[in-house]
Structure formats: structure tokens, C-alpha cells
Amino acid sequence: MSHDSDVPEDAAQAPALDFAGTTPYEDYVQADVLTHLQHPLSDDPGEMVFLVTTQVMELWFTVIVHEWESAAASLRQDDLPGALAALKRSTYELQSLNASWEPLAHLTPAQFNSYRSALGEGSGFQSAMYRRLEFLLGEKSASMLVPHRGAPRVYGELEKALHEPSLYDEVLRFLARRGEDVPDEVLERDLAARHEPHPAVEAVWARAYAGDQGSDVVRLGEALTEVAELVWRWRNDHLVATRRAMGSKTGTGGSAGVAWLEKRAAKNVFPELWTARSHV
Ligand code: HEM
Numbered sequence: 001m002s003h004d005s006d007v008p009e010d011a012a013q014a015p016a017l018d019f020a021g022t023t024p025y026e027d028y029v030q031a032d033v034l035t036h037l038q039h040p041l042s043d044d045p046g047e048m049v050f051l052v053t054t055q056v057m058e059l060w061f062t063v064i065v066h067e068w069e070s071a072a073a074s075l076r077q078d079d080l081p082g083a084l085a086a087l088k089r090s091t092y093e094l095q096s097l098n099a100s101w102e103p104l105a106h107l108t109p110a111q112f113n114s115y116r117s118a119l120g121e122g123s124g125f126q127s128a129m130y131r132r133l134e135f136l137l138g139e140k141s142a143s144m145l146v147p148h149r150g151a152p153r154v155y156g157e158l159e160k161a162l163h164e165p166s167l168y169d170e171v172l173r174f175l176a177r178r179g180e181d182v183p184d185e186v187l188e189r190d191l192a193a194r195h196e197p198h199p200a201v202e203a204v205w206a207r208a209y210a211g212d213q214g215s216d217v218v219r220l221g222e223a224l225t226e227v228a229e230l231v232w233r234w235r236n237d238h239l240v241a242t243r244r245a246m247g248s249k250t251g252t253g254g255s256a257g258v259a260w261l262e263k264r265a266a267k268n269v270f271p272e273l274w275t276a277r278s279h280v
Contacts, residue, residue, distance in 0.1 A: 041118035046111055049103045054124070060097035061129040064090050068136040072170040078177065080216055087223040094230035101237040105244070112245040116252065123253025124238075128154045135161045137231065137269050138168035138195030162192050168270055171220065172201060180204045180217070197271040205276035221273055228269035235265040 026032055037055065040047040067090035074082030124130065128151075131144045140162055148155045165173070169191065176182040183200045208217035239261045242251075251257040268274045 040115070042115040044114035044118075046107075047115035047118070050115065053100055053104050056100050057097060058127065058129055060093055060100070061127070061133050063093050064097070065129060065132045065136060067093065068133075068167045072136070072165065072167045075167075075170040075174040078174065080174075080220065083174075084219060084223050087227060091223075091226045091230060094227065094234070098230060098234050098237060101234075101241055105237065105241045107241070107245040109246060116246070119252050121252055121254065123251055123255075125251070125253035125255065128158055131158055132161050133231075135164075136167045137228075138166040139267075139269075140166065140192055140194050142192055165191055166195065168195055168224075171224065174220075175204060175217065178216075180208075195271075197275065202272040202276045202279070205272055206279040209276060209280045224270050225273050228273060231269045232265070235261070239265050 021027075022032075038048065038051055040051055067086045071083040071086035071090070074080075074086060126147050128148055134141075134144075135158075142162060145155060145158050145162065148158055169189075172182050172186055176187055181200060182204060183198065186198050186201060189195070204217075205221055208215060208221060212218070239258065242261060243258050246257060248258050251260070255261075
């Protein structure tokens with residue numbers, strides 16, 4: 001037994017200290033990389049949390065995209081339990097994402113101004129991972145690729161996502177294979193265009209919701225509704241944080257700011273799941 005005060009008395013129960021190279025934790029987590037990616041552009045001490053919150057949200061976007069891609073893949077294989085599990089995980093992650101607004105939700109205009117000009121034309125509008133998320137929801141738009149022309153990897157990933165079926169496309173194809181009356185014009189739609197609400201899809205959800213509340217279609221519908229509500233909450237929390245921090249000034253990304261965000265937040269995710277409720 002050592003008497004060196006730096007060495008734990010009961011070495012058998014203490015964590016390992018000696019590693020030939022970097023620690024296995026570092027090899028796995030890459031914390032050294034992650035914690036050296038913060039390069040504020042101003043001297044304002046309040047900018048650090050703005051930057052890190054944005055980075056944290058990018059990481060959550062990445063996890064949620066992964067979950068929705070995995071839900072879409074499960075649906076493609078008619079694996080409903082697999083899809084529901086991935087959607088459920090994503091709702092917990094969306095709640096964590098939304099909770100990360102807290103440090104930015106109370107900025108005064110003067111506090112935000114302290115580093116705002118340092119951001120130049122930088123804006124979350126240019127987040128490629130957020131676009132991937134929107135594309136999976138069915139909110140496709142080729143023009144959203146334009147800002148990324150100068151970044152080949154990002155552009156390639158976004159272009160691929162634009163032309164792939166969205167999560168909602170996979171849901172509707174799954175329902176059609178299960179005998180639900182989803183019209184061909186919906187199933188064969190241009191995948192690179194935004195999903196437009198269709199009365200026949202609304203009728204599929206309305207019929208399901210009027211029937212057995214434990215049916216597969218209702219369970220899938222409710223899992224998607226949960227996702228849709230939490231995405232809507234993110235958009236609204238963003239809107240309110242923006243209104244508090246900058247009123248009705250124009251955005252760093254060149255938009256009308258709050259007025260533009262209000263229009264974006266007013267859109268329903270998986271629209272027929274909401275309108276169907278009026279017919280049940
Ligand atoms: C208080 C802090 C924030 C303010 C004042 C703010 C402001 C704005 C404004 C005005 C826009 C509209 C586009 C523009 O003209 O720039 C925008 C878009 C956007 N912001 Fe923020 N933002 C804030 C924080 C964040 C954070 C932390 C994220 C996380 C990544 C984020 C992500 C986005 C995204 C994804 C869009 C595009 C939304 C869409 O296309 O519908 N914002 N933001």
C-alpha cells in the first residue's frame with residue numbers, strides 16, 4: 001500500500017490512471033476537439049453562450065436527423081415498432097433541444113447588440129443540418145441549397161436529401177402498402193418539391209382517428225404529431241427569443257426578421273395530421 005497522498009488508498013477500486021496514448025474517453029468522445037471549436041468573434045463575454053448554444057443545437061439537429069432517417073428506413077421495411085422507437089427517441093431529443101433555448105431566451109437588445117455586429121451576415125438560416133431536418137419533414141426546397149454552393153460536402157449531402165423520400169413520404173408509402181387509400185399522385189410526387197397537403201391523405205388520418213384508438217395508424221399518427229408539435233415549439237421559442245433580442249429589426253441573414261420567422265412558424269408540420277382533426 002502506498003503512502004503517497006496523490007495515490008488513492010484503495011487502488012483496486014480507483015479508476016485507471018495510466019494510458020499509453022490519449023485516454024479511451026478522448027478517443028471516443030473527442031472532447032479535446034469539441035471543446036476547442038469555440039472561437040468568439042467579439043470581446044463580449046456573453047457571446048460564448050450564444051456560440052455554444054448554437055453548436056449544441058447543431059448537434060441535436062444531427063442526432064434528430066439520424067433518428068428520422070432511421071425511422072424512415074424502418075418504415076421502408078414495414079418495421080413499425082422500429083420506426084416508433086426512433087420517433088420516440090427523437091421526441092426526447094427534441095425536448096432537450098428546446099430546453100437549450102433557456103440561456104438565449106432572456107437577452108435584452110443591448111446584450112445581443114454587444115456581439116451582433118460581429119456576426120456579419122452569419123445566420124441560422126444558413127444551417128445545413130436544419131435544412132436536412134426540414135427536408136425529412138417534407139419541407140423540401142431546392143433554393144435552400146444555394147447558400148451551400150461553396151461547400152461541396154455539405155452541398156452533396158443536402159442535394160442527396162432533397163431527392164430522397166422524406167420521413168413523411170415513407171409514412172404515406174407505408175400506409176398505402178397497408179391498404180390505406182393514398183392516391184398515386186401523392187405516392188409518385190416530385191420528391192424534390194415541398195409536400196402539399198392533400199384531401200385524400202387528410203381523409204386517411206381522419207378515418208383512422210375516428211376508429212380504434214390503439215390501431216397502428218393512430219399510434220404512428222400520434223408519434224408524428226408529437227414530433228410536429230415539438231418542432232413547432234422550437235420555431236416558436238426561436239421566434240420569441242428573437243423578438244426579445246432584436247424587436248422588428250432585419251435579420252443578419254437579410255430577412256425581415258421576426259415578420260419572416262412568424263410566417264415560417266405558422267406552417268404546420270405534417271399538415272394533414274392537424275386538419276384531419278376537424279373531421280373526427
Ligand atoms: C437570440 C438569438 C437569435 C436570434 C436573435 C436569431 C434571429 C434569427 C433571424 C432574424 C432569422 C431569420 C433569418 C435572418 O434574416 O437572419 C433566423 C433564422 C434562423 N435561425 Fe436564428 N436567431 C437566434 C438564435 C438561433 C440559434 C441558437 C439557432 C440554432 C441553430 C438558430 C437557428 C436558426 C435557423 C435554423 C433559422 C432559419 C429558420 C427557417 O429557415 O425557417 N437561431 N434567426
